[in-house]
Amino acid sequence: xxxxxxxxxxxxxxxxxxxxxxxxxxxxxxxxxxxxxxxxxxxxxxxxxxxxxxxxxxxxxxxxxxxxxxxxxxxxxxxxxxxxxxxxxxxxxxxxxxxxxxxxxxxxxxxxxxxxxxxxxxxxxxxxxxxxxxxxxxxxxxxxxxxxxxxxxxxxxxxxxxxxxxxxxxxxxxxxxxxxxxxxxxx
Amino acid sequence: xxxxxxxxxxxxxxxxxxxxxxxxxxxxxxxxxxxxxxxxxxxxxxxxxxxxxxxxxxxxxxxxxxxxxxxxxxxxxxxxxxxxxxxxxxxxxxxxxxxxxxxxxxxxxxxxxxxxxxxxxxxxxxxxxxxxxxxxxxxxxxxxxxxxxxxxxxxxxxxxxxxxxxxxxxxxxxxxxxxxxxxxxxx
Numbered sequence: 001x002x003x004x005x006x007x008x009x010x011x012x013x014x015x016x017x018x019x020x021x022x023x024x025x026x027x028x029x030x031x032x033x034x035x036x037x038x039x040x041x042x043x044x045x046x047x048x049x050x051x052x053x054x055x056x057x058x059x060x061x062x063x064x065x066x067x068x069x070x071x072x073x074x075x076x077x078x079x080x081x082x083x084x085x086x087x088x089x090x091x092x093x094x095x096x097x098x099x100x101x102x103x104x105x106x107x108x109x110x111x112x113x114x115x116x117x118x119x120x121x122x123x124x125x126x127x128x129x130x131x132x133x134x135x136x137x138x139x140x141x142x143x144x145x146x147x148x149x150x151x152x153x154x155x156x157x158x159x160x161x162x163x164x165x166x167x168x169x170x171x172x173x174x175x176x177x178x179x180x181x182x183x184x185x186x187x
Numbered sequence: 188x189x190x191x192x193x194x195x196x197x198x199x200x201x202x203x204x205x206x207x208x209x210x211x212x213x214x215x216x217x218x219x220x221x222x223x224x225x226x227x228x229x230x231x232x233x234x235x236x237x238x239x240x241x242x243x244x245x246x247x248x249x250x251x252x253x254x255x256x257x258x259x260x261x262x263x264x265x266x267x268x269x270x271x272x273x274x275x276x277x278x279x280x281x282x283x284x285x286x287x288x289x290x291x292x293x294x295x296x297x298x299x300x301x302x303x304x305x306x307x308x309x310x311x312x313x314x315x316x317x318x319x320x321x322x323x324x325x326x327x328x329x330x331x332x333x334x335x336x337x338x339x340x341x342x343x344x345x346x347x348x349x350x351x352x353x354x355x356x357x358x359x360x361x362x363x364x365x366x367x368x369x370x371x372x373x374x
Binding site: 058059145146147149150153154156157158160161163164167168170171174175178179181182185186 | 245246332333334336337340341343344345347348350351354355357358361362365366368369372373
């Protein structure tokens with residue numbers, strides 16, 4: 001059994017233009033989550049996990065798992081100039097640029113999710129200018145199989161159940177506290 | 188497109204003895220839900236849907252879909268004396284007996300979930316007496332495929348999200364109301 005630690009690096013909803021084969025292009029708000037998974041046993045490895053989900057479409061799930069080795073081929077292929085340890089922060093920086101630009105009429109940085117078949121999709125970070133669209137980064141994501149979506153939804157459900165329980169406790173505490181204060185004031 | 192209405196007939200947690208091949212027999216609390224689905228178009232049909240789930244194991248899902256035709260073979264096979272329209276209530280009666288007996292040291296009515304392989308499981312309603320175990324009813328259920336579990340979890344998540352939102356509203360209303368009363372009393 002290996003042990004692993006998860007460090008959350010980014011988790012924000014972002015506007016994405018989805019271009020899927022045989023479907024009309026559409027704007028979609030996608031929650032993009034970046035996590036660094038550190039596996040310490042049997043050997044120490046790190047994996048960057050990128051996950052795209054959509055609160056309004058619970059079956060929407062795209063994932064990328066990128067380890068050091070995968071990154072080396074991505075780096076060569078896209079001519080990146082950073083190493084694996086610096087890459088997550090550079091990616092977050094690009095996403096932050098998209099966030100800053102999201103409410104502008106002509107945002108300078110945008111995200112495209114492009115897929116020609118059901119086996120994969122590319123998330124592209126694009127800089128728009130009047131002359132050309134520059135792709136800063138293009139990541140290949142895999143759509144979640146039923147078993148992945150099932151696990152993801154179970155995790156969401158567990159989390160929400162905990163939140164529900166805390167909220168219930170908070171309601172009871174608030175009610176009791178305020179009623180007590182009310183009682184004291186009335187005396 | 189067909190339209191359908193769902194009538195909930197029963198939904199209660201019940202103790203079940205699970206006997207699965209290559210696993211130790213164990214007691215499990217299972218939520219048993221009975222629903223009558225009425226499909227009105229293109230032809231009017233009814234289907235009894237029995238669902239077994241477990242709050243502590245989100246991937247646990249067993250289902251039976253029983254229409255009039257399926258019921259006729261179940262009736263012949265198990266020598267039942269009721270017709271399809273009366274069957275759901277008889278089944279609920281048996282489950283109620285199990286509920287009444289659940290906290291007794293030697294419950295007279297118990298439920299077994301028996302499975303020898305991964306393709307199906309039988310839910311048996313058993314009357315125990317010192318001489319013999321009598322099987323009142325034995326229903327063959329199908330374990331949920333990943334896609335079924337995925338749909339089921341998405342439904343749970345939607346429901347819980349709604350409940351969470353209502354609870355949040357209730358917290359805000361309660362807080363505002365009590366604070367206002369406190370404010371009035373203090374003046």
